[in-house]
Amino acid sequence: MHSLISLLDDAVGAVQTWTFVDVVQPLMYKFGFMGYDEDAYDALYWIIVNVFQILASYALLRPLEAWRPLEAWHDRVPTRSDILYTWIAKLGLLNIAFFFMLQPLFNHLQSMVSVYGVPSINLDQLWPGFTDRPLVAFLLYLIALDFAGYWYHRLQHGIGVWWELHAVHHSQQQLSLWSDDRNHFLDDILQAAFFASIALFIGVEPGQYIVLVAVGNFLQSVQHANTRLPFGRVIERVLVSPSFHRRHHALDIPLGKKGGWNFGVLFPWWDMLFGSADWTHGTEPTGIREALPAPQGQGRSYGKSLLGQQWLALVRIAGHLRPRRAA
Numbered sequence: 001m002h003s004l005i006s007l008l009d010d011a012v013g014a015v016q017t018w019t020f021v022d023v024v025q026p027l028m029y030k031f032g033f034m035g036y037d038e039d040a041y042d043a044l045y046w047i048i049v050n051v052f053q054i055l056a057s058y059a060l061l062r063p064l065e066a067w068r069p070l071e072a073w074h075d076r077v078p079t080r081s082d083i084l085y086t087w088i089a090k091l092g093l094l095n096i097a098f099f100f101m102l103q104p105l106f107n108h109l110q111s112m113v114s115v116y117g118v119p120s121i122n123l124d125q126l127w128p129g130f131t132d133r134p135l136v137a138f139l140l141y142l143i144a145l146d147f148a149g150y151w152y153h154r155l156q157h158g159i160g161v162w163w164e165l166h167a168v169h170h171s172q173q174q175l176s177l178w179s180d181d182r183n184h185f186l187d188d189i190l191q192a193a194f195f196a197s198i199a200l201f202i203g204v205e206p207g208q209y210i211v212l213v214a215v216g217n218f219l220q221s222v223q224h225a226n227t228r229l230p231f232g233r234v235i236e237r238v239l240v241s242p243s244f245h246r247r248h249h250a251l252d253i254p255l256g257k258k259g260g261w262n263f264g265v266l267f268p269w270w271d272m273l274f275g276s277a278d279w280t281h282g283t284e285p286t287g288i289r290e291a292l293p294a295p296q297g298q299g300r301s302y303g304k305s306l307l308g309q310q311w312l313a314l315v316r317i318a319g320h321l322r323p324r325r326a327a
Contacts, residue, residue, distance in 0.1 A: 049211070057177055
């Protein structure tokens, strides 16, 4: 495993160096941005890893969707915006912009933490030497971040205003390998800040974090894929299966403040532990019921294009925040 990771790291490093020297650096020199050359070089690693992850997801999952589709679609137009979301989100463009804008603030906060001795939970302090075991460290970090992700996801459903952002993700009625990244950009920024903070708090190194995110992204693409991919009774209780996660997207799920089920991001253990697991199987329709035409729903639009979906979420939030008139 260590040799394989090293081989992959060397391959990414070679592509990173070639891209920076032959493409990025000349452009930065031409437009006067050489002061950011080190930051750009580091950001390239993140981008290249995610390009590889997108290509691997497509190469492995798209043939399965064509061979054993769970649903037969007559219109693939709704998927086009999801593809655009994927290339924006998984390239890390929002994460990079977030990093550059807030880096001075984070540097200041880190110095304040050191000066005042604010305690942090570093897993290496709780289990000295475990970081010398790369696979063990990777799995523990993945489990810790997934536990945080479970509660983050539950809050997305439990807080009305926040739900309106997360509803962008649930509005897709044709789940596919691309659907994982259909999210509101404000929620993406919140999520990037949240998980980066958790990772720093428990002692994850930058190189480890990139791999953790890439693995998590791939597994979430598997969960949303439009393919018959049975995990079996045992495996689906170890990893979130497409069937388990499809139940989370079902039309009849209680949305918003009313709750829901199957919030696990990668592992179903948290749903099993906190009573939110539902093992119902079947090819049930997905989406948000009020978006269906009458009489099945209210015909409410959640937007068909990326920009429409982003804007209508803000309109719904404004409706939540608008003072209610007394009857």
